[in-house]
Amino acid sequence: MGVVSETASSVRRGRPLRFAAALLVLLALIGYVVVQYVTGGGPPRCVVRTAEDGGSSYELSAEQADNAATISAVGTTRGMPQRAVTIALATALQESALRNIEHGDRDSLGLFQQRPSQGWGTPEQILDPVYAAGKFYDHLAEVPGYSRLPLTVAAQRVQRSGFPQAYAKHEPDATLLAAALTGRAAATLTCESRDGGRAGDPAKLRSELVRAFGSDVLPRGGAGRGSPGAQDTTELAVPVPSTAEAERAGAPRRGWELAHWAVARADTLRISEVSYGGRVWSAAESGKGWRKEPAGAAGSGADESSGAGTSGDGTADQGTGDVRIRLAQ
Incomplete structure (x- = not known):
């Protein structure tokens, strides 16, 4: 009987603790929601649209837009046409989702998942978006008639990927991005900023x-x-x-x-x-x-x-x- 009473007493003492813990979790959740509301919620985002009203659009993170802008600028500065920029952007979307990642299959790194062991450069060089984009364009320029090839074929001639058809699904978004970032479509890219x-x-x-x-x-x-x-x-x-x-x-x-x-x-x-x-x-x-x-x-x-x-x-x-x-x- 004494054991039962002691157990019941322990349960009663534990209820306030559980209530307090639940209250703290609720307050933390409310605080998170308030912060998200005040700051706009989550990391900054960017949107690129077609020049025509009611056209298609593509949303990406500020990090992705930052890297896409670098890829485009390196291409145009080298005199590469808009088609080359589209190919480069679609490739980076497939290989890294336009993120400068420090890992990948085997020793692959960076925006284009280039491999130091295959002569693309040192890890430090490959993780520099300007360098990585330049190396991609160097190889693309060596592909005869690349601007007339299907995007998947042109990208594959550079990348030698195990999944060459995967580049195709990124062509519409890459085309939108390239039109904005090469300046062909005016006032079509906008970003949030904190x-x-x-x-x-x-x-x-x-x-x-x-x-x-x-x-x-x-x-x-x-x-x-x-x-x-x-x-x-x-x-x-x-x-x-x-x-x-x-x-x-x-x-x-x-x-x-x-x-x-x-x-x-x-x-x-x-x-x-x-x-x-x-x-x-x-x-x-x-x-x-x-x-x-x-x-x-x-x-x-x-x-x-x-x-x-x-x-x-x-x-x-x-x-x-x-x-x-x-x-x-």
Whole structure:
């Protein structure tokens, strides 16, 4: 009888403890939900859409967009066509889901799962997205007529994968990404960005621009137009060919290539605002995507009355001007 009473007493004492534990779990869950609501929930996301209303779209993480922007920039800087960028992006989507991973089959590494033992480079080199993308394009350029081949065939000639048909399922998403990141489709890529309380580093921004696009991207000592020597400025104006050169050099397309690159890398580089062609993207209002810039705003580069946007075939038709990139402070 005494044993039964003692057991009942233990059960009664245990109930408050279980209740307290359950309450703590509930409070933690409520706190998590509140934080997710306030911050927008989860890691930053990016969306790329077709230029036409009601067209298809593709959502990816900020990390994936960051890597995709690097792959595209390395390709165009080498003079590779948009088809090459599409092939590279589809390959990276299949091999690593556009994540710079430090593992894989056997000694495979990085965005393209390249193998040091097969002569692709050292592990450190392969894990550098700029290097890895460059090596992929080096091999792709050696494939005769690659731009006319089916994507799976072109990718397989480079990768020698055990699952060559797997690249095909990524072609629609890679095509959308390539159109935006090469600048062919204007104002079609937008990303979320978290404040995080961190300021952007002007030197890092300039360094990353040069690594991706080459030394010619920042003339006048690397400071950007209108700010010679201002190496610590938090706003960078990246020159785009003038109106007189636009038809020959494809200025609007080049401008949107740079602008989309900056938005795709905004979370990593702590970019707070990007403007070009009469449109502006800001981290504070990233949910609104590319908004029309107020008339007369510095660096708008487009006449608002001309209906800045895209032409009927989806190509960029905005006026020329600087791509203005502002860092978080």
